[in-house]
Amino acid sequence: MVVQALRDQGVDVVFGYPGGAVLPIYDEIFQQNDIRHVLVRHEQGAVHAAEGYARSTGKPGVVIVTSGPGATNAVTGITDALMDSIPLVVLSGQVPTFMIGNDAFQEADTVGITRACTKHNWLVKDTANLSGTIHEAFHVATTGRPGPVLIDIPKDVQFASSTYTPPQKARTSHYQPPVKGDMDSIKELVEAIEKAKKPIIYTGGGVINSGPAASLLLRELVDSTNFPVTSTLMGLGAYPGTGKNWLGMLGMHGLYEANMAMHDCDLMINIGARFDDRITGLVSAFSPNSKKAHIDIDPSSVNKVIRVDIPIIGDVGHVLEDILKIWKSRGRKTDKEGLQGWWTKIEEWKKIDCLSFKQTGSVIKPQYALHRLEELTRDHDRYICTEVGQHQMWAAQYLTFNDPNRWMTSGGLGTMGYGLPASVGVQMAHPEALVINVAGEASWLMNMQEMGTAVQFRLPVKQFIMNNERLGMVRQWQELLHGERYSQSWSEALPDFVKLAEAFGCKGIKVDNPDDLDEAIKEMLAYDGPVILDCLVEKHENCFPMIPSGEPHNKMLLGDAKTKDAIGTSGAVLV
Amino acid sequence: MSALKIKKGSTKHSAYNLRPDFSDVIETHTLAVLVDNEAGVLARVIGLFSGRGYNIDSLTVAEIDHTGHTSRITIVTTGTPQVIEQIKAQLGRIVPVHEVHDLSVEGPSVERELALLKVAGLGDKRVEALRLADIFRANVVDSTLESFVFEITGTSDKIDAFAELMGPLGLIEVARTGVAALSRGQ
Numbered sequence: 001m002v003v004q005a006l007r008d009q010g011v012d013v014v015f016g017y018p019g020g021a022v023l024p025i026y027d028e029i030f031q032q033n034d035i036r037h038v039l040v041r042h043e044q045g046a047v048h049a050a051e052g053y054a055r056s057t058g059k060p061g062v063v064i065v066t067s068g069p070g071a072t073n074a075v076t077g078i079t080d081a082l083m084d085s086i087p088l089v090v091l092s093g094q095v096p097t098f099m100i101g102n103d104a105f106q107e108a109d110t111v112g113i114t115r116a117c118t119k120h121n122w123l124v125k126d127t128a129n130l131s132g133t134i135h136e137a138f139h140v141a142t143t144g145r146p147g148p149v150l151i152d153i154p155k156d157v158q159f160a161s162s163t164y165t166p167p168q169k170a171r172t173s174h175y176q177p178p179v180k181g182d183m184d185s186i187k188e189l190v191e192a193i194e195k196a197k198k199p200i201i202y203t204g205g206g207v208i209n210s211g212p213a214a215s216l217l218l219r220e221l222v223d224s225t226n227f228p229v230t231s232t233l234m235g236l237g238a239y240p241g242t243g244k245n246w247l248g249m250l251g252m253h254g255l256y257e258a259n260m261a262m263h264d265c266d267l268m269i270n271i272g273a274r275f276d277d278r279i280t281g282l283v284s285a286f287s288p289n290s291k292k293a294h295i296d297i298d299p300s301s302v303n304k305v306i307r308v309d310i311p312i313i314g315d316v317g318h319v320l321e322d323i324l325k326i327w328k329s330r331g332r333k334t335d336k337e338g339l340q341g342w343w344t345k346i347e348e349w350k351k352i353d354c355l356s357f358k359q360t361g362s363v364i365k366p367q368y369a370l371h372r373l374e375e376l377t378r379d380h381d382r383y384i385c386t387e388v389g390q391h392q393m394w395a396a397q398y399l400t401f402n403d404p405n406r407w408m409t410s411g412g413l414g415t416m417g418y419g420l421p422a423s424v425g426v427q428m429a430h431p432e433a434l435v436i437n438v439a440g441e442a443s444w445l446m447n448m449q450e451m452g453t454a455v456q457f458r459l460p461v462k463q464f465i466m467n468n469e470r471l472g473m474v475r476q477w478q479e480l481l482h483g484e485r486y487s488q489s490w491s492e493a494l495p496d497f498v499k500l501a502e503a504f505g506c507k508g509i510k511v512d513n514p515d516d517l518d519e520a521i522k523e524m525l526a527y528d529g530p531v532i533l534d535c536l537v538e539k540h541e542n543c544f545p546m547i548p549s550g551e552p553h554n555k556m557l558l559g560d561a562k563t564k565d566a567i568g569t570s571g572a573v574l575v
Numbered sequence: 576m577s578a579l580k581i582k583k584g585s586t587k588h589s590a591y592n593l594r595p596d597f598s599d600v601i602e603t604h605t606l607a608v609l610v611d612n613e614a615g616v617l618a619r620v621i622g623l624f625s626g627r628g629y630n631i632d633s634l635t636v637a638e639i640d641h642t643g644h645t646s647r648i649t650i651v652t653t654g655t656p657q658v659i660e661q662i663k664a665q666l667g668r669i670v671p672v673h674e675v676h677d678l679s680v681e682g683p684s685v686e687r688e689l690a691l692l693k694v695a696g697l698g699d700k701r702v703e704a705l706r707l708a709d710i711f712r713a714n715v716v717d718s719t720l721e722s723f724v725f726e727i728t729g730t731s732d733k734i735d736a737f738a739e740l741m742g743p744l745g746l747i748e749v750a751r752t753g754v755a756a757l758s759r760g761q
Contacts, residue, residue: 115619116626120670123614140670175670300664303657 005134015046019066021093024158041449045421047077052425060087068106079117083412087146096156119147127162135170144177181314196267197338205234206272214317230258237401253393256354263553285552370398387419387443390472417446427459497534512536611671633753696745
């Protein structure tokens with residue numbers, strides 16, 4: 001019955017790990033061929049893989065885990081999906097109903113544990129409700145602000161038989177968040193667009209979640225108004241990175257021009273972002289002189305951190321459509337003179353060239369590694385995953401994203417160990433595409449067991465490990481904020497990644513010289529199968545620009561020569 | 576460009592001590608939340624308050640529609656206007672929550688609470704307790720030769736006042752229901 005419900009929901013792949021309390025479901029899976037099951041090596045990997053699948057396809061990811069440890073291992077991934085609004089349906093086994101509460105073997109209060117990290121969850125105690133609950137779960141996961149849901153299914157409920165409820169006849173949930181924005185507010189925003197002299201459009205993951213149409217509408221709005229556009233980490237690709245109005249990512253490690261424009265603007269249009277603390281910096285000094293509009297499907301995101309003047313609750317796609325309709329019907333007006341001055345100012349900021357670096361000497365700079373990766377892969381049908389840390393920020397800065405759903409990263413929760421399993425999920429969804437996981441060695445080791453999954457399922461994921469033998473971001477903060485006391489932030493006793501790759505049955509490549517880098521990347525791309533590329537990079541490189549915590553946008557650091565000298569590293573200094 | 580503004584060795588700069596400077600006037604609001612009476616719904620509401628650091632001054636819950644299985648949760652909470660707005664939006668996000676009403680802003684409302692107070696004493700104190708109970712229109716619902724249990728209904732302030740008076744007269748135990756509230760008129 002579970003498999004039939006999944007099939008009727010259009011599921012073609014599930015990620016999971018069997019165990020005692022889900023054996024009846026696995027028995028069903030064994031007896032069919034419509035749904036492929038990807039056997040992961042750890043339940044956290046299953047959830048991240050499903051996130052990668054969901055993020056790269058726009059469809060909900062499905063996970064099956066067993067009771068107790070199976071469910072608790074999935075908690076990190078589920079929380080990650082909640083923070084980044086990724087639709088997931090997690091099915092967990094549970095001990096039989098008559099044993100619940102008895103501290104049975106592999107029993108955990110899964111609905112209790114996951115209540116805080118799911119959008120909603122259910123414990124199904126009666127088989128008659130099972131298929132209907134699964135259909136409702138898909139509805140809740142994908143409607144409104146997407147998120148993970150969990151269905152806990154006791155083993156006796158899996159065994160018992162009952163009448164199947166098809167999706168059409170399932171209980172229609174009252175959960176129906178409105179998608180159309182308030183017209184008066186939209187008109188108010190259009191008037192502000194017409195008058196703005198120094199506007200900026202600040203987009204987030206909501207544009208991606210709203211679907212490809214929303215990205216097209218965003219492009220139309222940006223290009224026809226000639227407004228500058230920036231994006232959060234989660235929203236990269238909604239507006240093309242090669243687009244003429246693109247300012248680059250904003251926030252703590254965002255681009256100078258993007259953050260300065262956010263600070264100095266007179267109209268800020270937040271589309272599907274949530275004023276996260278990595279974006280705002282010091283809240284009281286955040287963009288002090290701007291009128292702020294906020295389009296979000298989740299009312300609790302509005303006025304949570306930043307007070308806005310024009311709140312619009314609705315789906316990004318629908319609201320953008322209405323904005324464009326009204327703006328066009330009123331004659332497509334903008335303050336062209338004001339905009340020209342604004343762009344002149346922005347061009348001045350761009351001249352700072354905050355991402356410039358110099359590759360000198362015989363040690364690979366991480367920026368250079370990503371620069372070469374970008375050059376050698378930009379023409380491919382490419383999907384990028386990352387782990388969490390410095391490499392993640394550099395990837396966001398130095399790689400170019402021209403389409404939505406091409407960038408899988410753990411933003412809100414910042415989960416080290418996300419990227420490798422996510423790349424597995426992305427490759428499952430796009431078997432022919434080039435899937436690269438830009439990783440740091442420490443993050444990568446957190447879920448490295450999933451390399452076995454990649455090999456088993458012949459998923460040619462490319463693991464681009466920028467190995468600085470450090471927890472780079474932790475080290476950077478310790479250098480800047482904790483008096484260079486590098487407490488526990490180095491990676492000692494690292495494995496030999498080439499031998500590790502061989503042990504997993506895939507290809508390993510090691511590169512430690514800038515002159516050999518291109519050849520190594522080409523070798524990685526040419527190999528028909530999973531590859532671990534161990535790219536040894538500068539150990540003490542810091543990630544700039546950086547807004548130090550507690551500072552506003554216009555107090556960015558663009559690299560500090562003194563700091564670098566103090567730690568005795570060679571290499572170019574950022575501007 | 577700006578030099579490094581943060582001092583080396585300083586540990587004051589953390590991403591988590593950024594405090595927005597919103598209005599800090601603390602208000603008390605009474606919220607009525609209509610929910611599906613399903614397993615765990617109260618835990619979701621309470622978990623929201625504890626997880627996000629909101630206050631619960633009082634909370635009352637009971638099923639109000641036995642056929643439709645809906646419950647009404649009445650919550651008295653305190654916070655700045657910003658926090659109260661967040662609480663309402665966050666409550667509205669919970670899937671089994673149907674409606675959230677802020678009775679403190681949606682017009683006049685009536686609020687009542689029921690309390691049971693056990694008062695033990697002899698002689699003059701016992702007579703005085705009974706006399707005050709009469710003034711407060713509290714009923715005696717249990718009596719022994721040495722004690723009364725009073726039942727009193729009213730606003731929380733009235734019950735506070737009554738309990739305070741009973742203190743010196745031998746108050747030994749109190750049970751309160753928390754506030755139930757409805758808007759006035761139609």
